[in-house]
Amino acid sequence: MSRPVIVMPDAVAVVTGYLRKALAGAGEPVPAVSRVPTPRPERFVRVQRVGGLQQTPVSDRPRLDVHCWAETESAAYDLVALTRALLGVIPGVRGGVTVYRVTEVGGPQWLPDSESGQPRYALAVEIHMRGRAL
Numbered sequence: 383m384s385r386p387v388i389v390m391p392d393a394v395a396v397v398t399g400y401l402r403k404a405l406a407g408a409g410e411p412v413p414a415v416s417r418v419p420t421p422r423p424e425r426f427v428r429v430q431r432v433g434g435l436q437q438t439p440v441s442d443r444p445r446l447d448v449h450c451w452a453e454t455e456s457a458a459y460d461l462v463a464l465t466r467a468l469l470g471v472i473p474g475v476r477g478g479v480t481v482y483r484v485t486e487v488g489g490p491q492w493l494p495d496s497e498s499g500q501p502r503y504a505l506a507v508e509i510h511m512r513g514r515a516l
Contacts, residue, residue: 386515390436391479393444393509397429397469400476404468410461422498424453427465434508443510445487455492455501462490462503469507480512 394416401414405427413419413426427450434444450465452458466486473481488506495502 385439388440388513388515390442390513391511393434393442393446393511394429394431396477396479396481396511397446397448397472397509398427400472401427401429401465401468405464408464408468410464412461422451422500424451425457425461426451427461432506437510440515441482441510441512443508445506445508447504447506449493449502449504451495451500451502453501458501458503459490459492462505466490466505469509472509479514482510482512484509 398414398416405412405414413423415426415428416430418428419426427448430447431444432447434442437443448465450458450462452461469484472484485508486505487508490503490505493502493504
């Protein structure tokens with residue numbers, strides 16, 4: 383008997399899709415993207431996979447860096463604080479993908495953008511999510 387082939391979800395797509403809706407629902411309709419947009423908006427959130435491991439034969443635990451840019455340092459902090467809170471309640475089915483849990487592995491840190499000088503905060507999370515059988 384052969385084992386089913388399990389494909390892990392695109393964690394960045396799942397999280398950015400969730401954040402776009404959740405941020406808008408919280409009154410902050412800012413772009414949640416995987417790359418810095420051109421032209422660069424004043425406020426946006428970028429999610430980038432920076433590693434992680436397969437948790438079980440049917441689930442993944444990607445590590446994601448989440449960066450929040452805004453027009454001032456305090457606005458960037460407010461955006462990262464809201465994003466952090468929204469990520470804390472991501473478990474459930476998101477975009478058809480089961481998300482089991484999120485673990486913060488690096489809390490908010492001040493990280494001004496060296497290219498633009500724009501205020502930015504960042505945090506890091508690991509998100510445990512289920513794959514799908516082919």
